[in-house]
Amino acid sequence: MHRPLHKSRLSRFAFPVIVMLLLLLSVLPARAVRWTHWFGGVAVGAVSPVAHPVTELSLWLSPGRTGSRLGEGDRNALIEEAQLWERKYLLAQIAVDELNDKIARLSGAIAINPSAPVRPVTAPVIGVSSDPSASTSLRVRAGSSLGIRVGDVVTHGAVQLLGRVDLVQGAYSEIRPITARSMPPVEAVLMLDARSGRTLACLLRPVGDGTLRGDVEDPGDGPSPIDVGVAVRLRDDNWPDSAQMLMIGRVVRVDRSPDGPLRKVVIVRPERDLRHATEVIIRVPEPITSVSEGAP
Template structure:
């Protein structure tokens, strides 16, 4: 009886203190909330034995990729073609960059050619509040994952980049998340990649409904295409690839999505606004691949290592 009374007294003191602390924490600026992230990681890891199978069940109930009736062989070949196209376009971009950096090289600036290791990892949970699209992936500092590590799905579809890394897990923000930064892309006008392949630059922002929307460059602004009409170039179904210097080199030319809609820009009817849909619903993926840059590999490859 007395024990129960003292327990109740203790609780009646602790509860107001807890409420006061939580009220303070609720308004403390984000930069002072570092320790809470450590506890959050612990909670996410401890709940993973339940959340991971649930995530797999969710992916089975509502798949990230819409049903495709084409033969398996055709889909495989298409994926292979896509991977080679990504590689080709990346090499093309790198070639352009290398030419522009010859002068820098002569001054002793090394070109960053870090090799990439692909780390497949499961998505173990989403945020408990779906206003945040951040995904928790089971790969952390132990797998050499770092902030800004690029994350892809299905080989070439860009998912996003790592925003925070814990010991065992990392947080990935998809490019379609409402809070994600705008990405610079390039709409591939010609299907087959070639040296003379045409492309238009675009700046895409998340629309909040799993799509990306943004202005596209007018072909008349390109040298040698003064009389070109944008409607002759742009078509629904064209692929948009990443071409953004704020992203790591290994992310360049990965697929951002496919053009779903083309509309006149509200403030300038001669310009066009495109709506881009990623090939998979990024918020529902259950497996991802992290493109980890391994510096020791780079050193041994360039002969700089021990």
């Protein structure tokens, strides 16, 4: 059966036209092709009926998984609760110090901006980018329909910092882990002594193998307090208040720095394997209601 002539011409020209279009889209700047995110969301949604169950199975079978195991659920819950209270205590200490500073410096009535409350949104991990060498983001089933916005802080559990929301679609979001090579450096503090509150500031850069590397100056007074196992927490003004003092990880190695005898290089690894997270908690900021509303 002969195809109509106009259909033959159409099919003959459609292929090269589409190829030229794809070549053009390949080289257009990213800001000119933001609309492709929507199509990406549709593709993710279309594939998720297969990808999500397979991801769940893979994470369950994976040796690095951090889900609850038989007999360890209660222990993990207690450890997490203890870490939660420890963080609350540290935040309260910071708030007290800041308030004391303000009281000492200011004489007028100046509004104190408290930390914004957050609403935790639990989201299951549905997969990773199809090309993890270009993007190490995690995909989660929670999007703008739940109030999530770009920049929201994400944790793995109650206190383990995982990263920030990088991209939001209607029903899913992409999260860039703090250990991603593409993540900018973060300012952190080494908790040298939890009782006295003695800390040491450092700037951590992701290495790309699930760890972060930072250069610190040894206090020099007595034996070095920088040791394997020291907790490292976030203390970075570029992150929201709700993210401060979240756990980044623990020091797993201490090396000498080539920059000086008193400087050391610390390698920090998150306590939980961020790549094998099965679900995450997105801390969605709630709007702050003014104290003066309704006042006479």
